[in-house]
Each structure stands twice: as C-alpha cells, then as structure tokens.
Amino acid sequence: xxxxxTHILKETGTAYRASAGTDIDVLFLEDGLxxxxxxxxxANDDIMNFGESLRNAMEKRNAxxx
Amino acid sequence: xxxxxxxxxxxxxxxVEFVLVGGFAALAHGVMRSTRDIDICCRFSEANLMxxxxxxxxxxxxxxxxxxxPLKLTPERCANLKNLYLKxxxxxxxxxxxILGVGxxxxxxxxxxxxxxxxxxxxxxxxxxxxxxxxxxxRDHDRITVRDLKEIKKWQQKSGS
Numbered sequence: 001x002x003x004x005x006t007h008i009l010k011e012t013g014t015a016y017r018a019s020a021g022t023d024i025d026v027l028f029l030e031d032g033l034x035x036x037x038x039x040x041x042x043a044n045d046d047i048m049n050f051g052e053s054l055r056n057a058m059e060k061r062n063a064x065x066x
Numbered sequence: 067x068x069x070x071x072x073x074x075x076x077x078x079x080x081x082v083e084f085v086l087v088g089g090f091a092a093l094a095h096g097v098m099r100s101t102r103d104i105d106i107c108c109r110f111s112e113a114n115l116m117x118x119x120x121x122x123x124x125x126x127x128x129x130x131x132x133x134x135x136p137l138k139l140t141p142e143r144c145a146n147l148k149n150l151y152l153k154x155x156x157x158x159x160x161x162x163x164x165i166l167g168v169g170x171x172x173x174x175x176x177x178x179x180x181x182x183x184x185x186x187x188x189x190x191x192x193x194x195x196x197x198x199x200x201x202x203x204x205r206d207h208d209r210i211t212v213r214d215l216k217e218i219k220k221w222q223q224k225s226g227s
Contacts, residue, residue: 029217032098037190038183040093041071047100048068 068157070104075185080121084108085178086190094190097214103158107174110163112144125155167202168195193219
C-alpha cells in the first residue's frame, strides 16, 4: 500500500486507528462484525460454493483440448 | 454443495448435545475467515451419537478421510469412539469428544454461550475459551484466528458488548 493510501485509511477508519501498528485487516474485521452470526455463516457457505464453482470452471477449461 | 448452515440446523433439530468450536465458532464470534467444515464438541454417549447419525442419515454420511466407509454406528462402536470425522453431501463435520487445552464436553459446555439463530438455539464456545483452544492447537491459521479474536475482544470491551 502506498504511504498516501495508508494515511487516508488512518484518517478515515476508526477501526484502523484502533489497531494502528498491527498488520490486522481491521476494515475486514469491522465488515464482519457488522453482520449477525447467521449472516456470517451464510456468507461463508456462499464463498466456499463460489470457490468450488471457480475451481470446477478452471478444471473444465484446462481439460479442453487446445 | 456446501451448506454448513443446514448441517447446523439438522443437529439442532435432532437435539444433539453439542457446542460449536473451531473455525465455525470463530466465524460466529466475528472472524471473517472461510471454513470448509464444522467442528463440534459433543457428548460421546450412545444416545447422542445416534442422534447425530439420525440427523445426517439422508445426506450420505461417510467417515473422513475413509469415504468408502458409510457411517453405521452400533452400541459397540459408540463405546469405543473418542472423535468422529464425517463427510456429508452438505459438508464436513468433525465431532470431538475433547478440546485440547479445555477438556471434555462437560467442561466445554461450561465455557459456552447460547446463540439464537434463525434455525434455533445453539451453543458456541465463548471467545476466551476459543482463544485458549486455538492457542493450544497453535497451527498457522490458529495463530491468525487468535489475533483476530483478540482484536474483536478489544472492540467488544470498548463498546461494552
């Protein structure tokens, strides 16, 4: 990340300020905490299924004769 | 297709005595890191194990990684089990009789909180005990999760939640 961008995050993100000096992706954590536990469970299923469909598509593409 | 939410619902509906632990519990506490399985700590009584079998009966439960072996519990088998690693049509579920650094089901349940989900009430290991368990495991991804959990704890203390 460029120094300027880091500065912007420090200025705008309360979560970022709370953890300044660590390498924790606090903005990502903050997004997660804005959801309910059930919403996070469903988001996890969606991500894993999307990942699976991407892997399948890649395998299919790689299997095609060129 | 993975549907860990539905897997959890089935356990609740079958009245399985269990506590969510591991990455899925971390997710419940707010850690946004994807997980491909449910880890539960459960009572390894014959009755409870039979409830698990019944909850998963129509989604083809097999032993993991020995997926050629379907789940077929008998009283004799139940008596010898300490952990049960299963794969189903809806995802992977690891049933553990004991949690490293914490203890058995009775101990884990003492250190759990009840969560009200749209699919029913469910117990989740509390954040402090999850940190203890993850620190005891101390794998690379455990250390990352511990770091996130500690950060979440700080926020909760600040916001008074």
